[in-house]
Amino acid sequence: MAGEILVSGRFLLKERLGRGSMAEVFRAVDLAGGREVAVKIAADPSPKHRERIANEAGILAGLDHPSVISFIAEGTVPPRGPLSGRPYIVEELAFGPSLADVSRGPLRSPHDVAGWAGALYDSLGYLHGKGVVHRDIKPGNLMLSGLRRSPVRIVDFGIAAAAGAAPEPGMSSGTVHYMSPxxxxxxxxxxxxxxxxxxxxxxxxxxxxxxxxxTAVESLVARTLRSPVIPAGLGPGWGALLRAVTAMSSAERPSAGEAAVMARKLAGSPVR
Incomplete structure (x- = not known):
């Protein structure tokens, strides 16, 4: 628990929402207007973490899409207390659960999933058009928003990079179970x-x-040998979309925008 810590002169930290190896995320209240926000604070004040937070803030500040979490502010936690000196980002708070939480519950309807897919592929198309690759798309980084303008949000741009960027030494690049070959x-x-x-x-x-x-190694080896199994019971529409986006060769996959069109057809939404 962060206690009574105020950042950027207006965001009062409340309970911790999550913790990873690189950062902690807190719910906070904006004293200027009363809305709730999320504050992502680096795990420590080291130059490595400062650079990562600065990179993430720079990327988020340049994005504006209803299915991408919104950037609000950045800074350094004031002196005094266990979080002192750590860099942070203030972001929009996605009010719903993550798709990791959803995946552990009862299966959702294919119609619901198609709606999420259309919004998420559309947002990926937007990111890619900006020259950004997220590099860590996984259930835990996709949040149901509870807001009307988009049912889902992409969060955590901590390892996002420019398209064509080379891997950084010692830096994680994605989550093993969702990486492409x-x-x-x-x-x-x-x-x-x-x-x-x-x-x-x-x-x-x-x-x-x-x-x-x-295991991580078994999972990685398997996807270099075969495409994922797509159950026939999902129907021809889902089969076509999933086979296309998980093609072993990247050259055979549709763009995110093309995949969004396919997903919207499954959801019965207007195709833009």
Whole structure:
């Protein structure tokens, strides 16, 4: 618990919402207007963490899409207390659960999943058009928003990078169970990585199980040998979308925008 800590002169930290190896996320109240926000605070004040937070803030500040979490402010936690000196980002708070939470519950309807898929692929198309690759699309980084302008949000741009960026020494690049075959083998960041990863997330939501099980190594090896199994019971529309976005060759995958069109057809939404 952060206690009575005020950042940016207006955001009062409340309870911690989550903790990872690189950062902690707190709910906070904006004293200027009363709305709730999320404050992501680096795990420590080291130069490495400062650089990562600054990179994430720079990327988020340049984005404006209803399915991408909104940037509000950045700074450093004031002196005194256990969080003193750590860099932070203030972001929009997504009010719903993550798709990781959803995946652990009862299966949601294919119509619901198609709606999420359309919004998420549309937002990935927007990111890729800005030259940004998220590199860590997974259920835990996709949040139901509870807001009308978009049912879902992409969060956590901590390892996002410019398309074509080379891997950084000692820096994690994605989550093993959702990496594309080529992301797992290294190389420069490509939009097709995000397209593939979201395909595995959708398949997990529709079936209740990860496409590639086992240890991290077993999972990585399996996807270099075969495409994920797409159950016939999902129907021809879902089969076509999931086979396309999880093609083993990145050259055979549709763009995120093309995948968004396919998903909207499944959801019965207007195709833009």
């Amino acid at each position: 080529e992301q797992a083998s290294g190389g420069t960041a490509q939009p097709a990585w995000d397209v593939y990863a979201l395909g595995l997330v959708l398949l997990e939501l529709l079936t209740g199980a990860r496409a590639y099980t086992g």
